[in-house]
Amino acid sequence: MGTILAMMFPIPGRRGLAFGGDYNPEQWPEHTWPADIELMRAAGVTMVTVGVFSWAMLEPAPGRYTFGWLDRVMDLLAAGGIAVDLATATATPPPWFSRAHPDSLPVDADGRRLSWGSRQAYCPSSPSYRTAASALVERLATRYAGHPALAMWHVNNEYGCHVARCWCDVSAAAFRGWLERRYGDLGTLNEAWGTAFWSQRYSDWREILPPRHTPSFPNPTQQLDFFRFSSDELLACYLAERDLLRRLAPSTPVTTNLMAGLAWEVDYWSWAGEMDLIATDHYPVAARTHDTGVQIALAGDLARSLAGGRPWLLMEHATSAVNWQPRNLAKVPGQLRRESLSHLARGADALLYFQWRASPAGAEQWHSGMLPHAGPETKVFREVSALGGELAALGEISGSVLRADTAILLDWSSLWAQEHACQPSIDLRPVGLFEAWHAALRTAGIVVDFAHPEADLSRYRLLLAPALYLVSDAGAANLAAWVATGGTAVIGPFSGVVNEHAQVRLGGYPGAFRDLLGVWVEEHFPLLDGESVALTDGSTGRLWTELAESRGAEVLAAYADGPLAGRPA
Numbered sequence: 001m002g003t004i005l006a007m008m009f010p011i012p013g014r015r016g017l018a019f020g021g022d023y024n025p026e027q028w029p030e031h032t033w034p035a036d037i038e039l040m041r042a043a044g045v046t047m048v049t050v051g052v053f054s055w056a057m058l059e060p061a062p063g064r065y066t067f068g069w070l071d072r073v074m075d076l077l078a079a080g081g082i083a084v085d086l087a088t089a090t091a092t093p094p095p096w097f098s099r100a101h102p103d104s105l106p107v108d109a110d111g112r113r114l115s116w117g118s119r120q121a122y123c124p125s126s127p128s129y130r131t132a133a134s135a136l137v138e139r140l141a142t143r144y145a146g147h148p149a150l151a152m153w154h155v156n157n158e159y160g161c162h163v164a165r166c167w168c169d170v171s172a173a174a175f176r177g178w179l180e181r182r183y184g185d186l187g188t189l190n191e192a193w194g195t196a197f198w199s200q201r202y203s204d205w206r207e208i209l210p211p212r213h214t215p216s217f218p219n220p221t222q223q224l225d226f227f228r229f230s231s232d233e234l235l236a237c238y239l240a241e242r243d244l245l246r247r248l249a250p251s252t253p254v255t256t257n258l259m260a261g262l263a264w265e266v267d268y269w270s271w272a273g274e275m276d277l278i279a280t281d282h283y284p285v286a287a288r289t290h291d292t293g294v295q296i297a298l299a300g301d302l303a304r305s306l307a308g309g310r311p312w313l314l315m316e317h318a319t320s321a322v323n324w325q326p327r328n329l330a331k332v333p334g335q336l337r338r339e340s341l342s343h344l345a346r347g348a349d350a351l352l353y354f355q356w357r358a359s360p361a362g363a364e365q366w367h368s369g370m371l372p373h374a375g376p377e378t379k380v381f382r383e384v385s386a387l388g389g390e391l392a393a394l395g396e397i398s399g400s401v402l403r404a405d406t407a408i409l410l411d412w413s414s415l416w417a418q419e420h421a422c423q424p425s426i427d428l429r430p431v432g433l434f435e436a437w438h439a440a441l442r443t444a445g446i447v448v449d450f451a452h453p454e455a456d457l458s459r460y461r462l463l464l465a466p467a468l469y470l471v472s473d474a475g476a477a478n479l480a481a482w483v484a485t486g487g488t489a490v491i492g493p494f495s496g497v498v499n500e501h502a503q504v505r506l507g508g509y510p511g512a513f514r515d516l517l518g519v520w521v522e523e524h525f526p527l528l529d530g531e532s533v534a535l536t537d538g539s540t541g542r543l544w545t546e547l548a549e550s551r552g553a554e555v556l557a558a559y560a561d562g563p564l565a566g567r568p569a
C-alpha cells in the first residue's frame, strides 16, 4: 500500500536509473583505466563516485596540488559517457596534515588521542582541519565546475562513521559555545541539566566539559546535549563545504552519503533539508538468521522519508561480501539482484556499489567489488552486468514519488536520551523496537514512512511510536492535535516519559501521552532476560510490564500471571 504520486528525476539533466559505484583509479596503474571504462560500459554503468579517499594523492604536500591524474580520469569518463559523482576527498586528511596538526586528531572519552593510519582521523570541531578541507574544496570546485562528466558533488564520506564525537579540548570549547547559544545563561543550563543532583552545579562556563570518562554515570542531559552538539558539528563541516560548492559550481547538486538505518549518531532530520539529493549507504548484517530484506526495507523507508517521499540515491552497497563483520558471507546467486531491486522498490533512483574494482591492498582488500579479484569471468561480474542491462530497461520508473499513509515517529534526541546507561531495562532498545514494528508492517504489506513528531503529520492516517521516550511539548501537542482530526496513533511502552531536557514528566507515566491514551502508570516492572508474562487475550508479553490503570481507555487485555496479575496490560 502506498501511492505513486508524480515523476520527478532527482539529478538535473539526467534521466533513467543511475548504476555504478565508487571508482578509485588512484589505486591502479593508469594503463588499466581505459579497460575499466570499457568494462563499465559493458556492465551498463552510468555513474561512478570518484576520489572519496584521494586527498593525499591530490595534495601530496601542503598547498601543492596534483590534479593531472584526476583531469585524465574525468576526461576518460566523460568520453565514455559515464557521469561522475565527484567527492571532495575531505573524509581523510593525509599523514602530513595530521603530523603537522596533532591537535586535529580526535580524542575519545578516555582522553586517548586516536592516530592517523586508517581513516577519518580528525576532530569535527578542529579549525585546522576545517581550513585545510575548505582550501581543497575550493581548488576542486574551481577546477571541475562545468566539467562534462560532473553530475553531482559528494561531500566527505559517511559523516560520523568512525568519529561521530570528539572529547578533546577544542571540542570542549566548541561545546561550551554551543551551550551558551542554546541556554543563554548558566542558571538556565543548571536548571535544564538538573545539576542540583550529585553536586554538579556549574558556576563558570569553563567548568563544563564533554561527558568524559567519570567515576560513575554522567549527567543524562549533559550527555544528550553533547550528542546533539556533535551531530551539529558534523553538519557544520558539511555546510561549509556545501556553501563553497554552491558558490563556485552553482548548477551542480550537492550531497553526502548518509548511513540511514545503519548508524544513529547523527540527526538526519537536521541534515535532510540541507542536501540537494538524499544519498545513503546500506550494508545488511549478514547472518543466516537475519532477513536482509527487513533491514533493506527499513533503511529504504527512512531514506525516502528524509527525501520527503522523492527519489533518493543508494550511494553504496555491496555486490557480495563486506570485510568488517565477524563472518563476511558472500551473496548467493541471485541475492545481489534481489537486494538491489529491493532498494529500488523503496524509492531509490540510483544503485551504486562500493566499489568498482576489489582492491588488492589496504584494509578493504577482502571487500567485494563489481569487478572481483578474479576478473570479469565471474558470478559477481555476470550478475552486475545483467542487472545493469535490466536497469536500463526499467528507466521509466525513475522519478517516482511515493506517498505512504502510515508513519513511524522518530526523534534522534529520544534515541540518544534512551542511550543513557541508567535506564529501567537494557532490553528496551529503541532501534530494536523500530525494527520489530517496521518488520510487522512490512509483513502486512504496509509501506511506512518515518516522521518527526513535530513535522506536518496531516497526510498520515496511522502513526506509530514504538519508542518515543523523549518528546517535546511541541511534539506531544502536534500528535494530540493530529489525533483530534481523526488520526489513529499507536504508542509503545515507556514513551512520552521525559521532556526535551530528558527530565521525567511528573504526575504519572506516560507523561506527555497520559491524557491522550487515558492511561495512568505508577510504576514500571521490566522483565528479566528470557522471562515472559501471559495476557488474558492469550498473547505473551516479553521485556516489559507496568503497573497501570485505565483513566478512560478500554482495556483489551490484562496480565494473567506474574506480580501484576489482573491489572490492565
Ligand code: GLA
Pocket (backbone or CB within 6 Å): 157, 158, 281, 283, 316, 322, 323, 354, 364, 367
Ligand atoms: C562504507 C564506506 C566505504 C567502504 C564501505 C565498505 O560504506 O563509505 O568507503 O569502506 O563502507 O563496506
